[in-house]
Amino acid sequence: MTYLTVYSDNEQPETLLETEDSAEIEAALKDIDVVLRHWQVIDDLPPDAGQEEILAAYRAEVDRVIAEEGYTFVDVARLHPDDSADWPQRAAAARQKFLAEHTHDDDEVRYFVSGSGIFYLHVGGKVHAVLCEAGDLLSVPKNTTHWFDMGTRPAFTAIRFFHDDDGWVGDFTGSPIAERIPDFDTIAATRAARTG
Ligand SMILES: [Fe+2]
Numbered sequence: 001m002t003y004l005t006v007y008s009d010n011e012q013p014e015t016l017l018e019t020e021d022s023a024e025i026e027a028a029l030k031d032i033d034v035v036l037r038h039w040q041v042i043d044d045l046p047p048d049a050g051q052e053e054i055l056a057a058y059r060a061e062v063d064r065v066i067a068e069e070g071y072t073f074v075d076v077a078r079l080h081p082d083d084s085a086d087w088p089q090r091a092a093a094a095r096q097k098f099l100a101e102h103t104h105d106d107d108e109v110r111y112f113v114s115g116s117g118i119f120y121l122h123v124g125g126k127v128h129a130v131l132c133e134a135g136d137l138l139s140v141p142k143n144t145t146h147w148f149d150m151g152t153r154p155a156f157t158a159i160r161f162f163h164d165d166d167g168w169v170g171d172f173t174g175s176p177i178a179e180r181i182p183d184f185d186t187i188a189a190t191r192a193a194r195t196g
Helices: 022-030 051-057 059-069 087-097 184-195
Strands: 003-008 015-019 035-038 073-079 108-123 126-133 136-140 146-149 156-162
Touching (some): 003 184, 015 022, 022 035, 051 059, 051 156, 059 108, 059 136, 059 156, 108 184, 126 184
Antiparallel strands (some): 003 015, 003 126, 108 126, 108 136, 108 146, 108 156
16 A cells, blocks of 8 residues: 655755545655555565566556657666675665656656665655555656665566667756655654554
């Protein structure tokens, strides 16, 4: 279930809203032109399902999004803890990649098959921190200022949609704002305490 926290973007950010009410979340995101939809989660996908199996399971929904928005490239990104010696380094490197504020010249569209991650959308003097989980499809329009935190123990599988396949480049703003807004681990802990 999606969990939204909205912060002011000043030096000492204040929490303006915390909610897991889906209508309230969708309304707040609509105000900043971000679309959140929910698909029925397919429960019988094996945890080690590959890209083709995942895309086949969600074929009808994926095809609808492609038809509506004209995406030409779809893939599956996945990151899950394993026992390898280099996992902590790989996890930290993956987390770091988009942890600072940036934009892209393509939309950022993600469907969470499993796991979770937080998109931070910095628009109009506020930061909307959208914690997405299985079943959530988030569409962030191109050029929206944002960052993404997968937490210190990343675990997610996500379908990604692109208008082209020639690279996924972040244009970093140089703003340190991401450092003063609560991170994934903090928000996840706050939410767990609130919802029990
Ligand atoms: Fe991004």
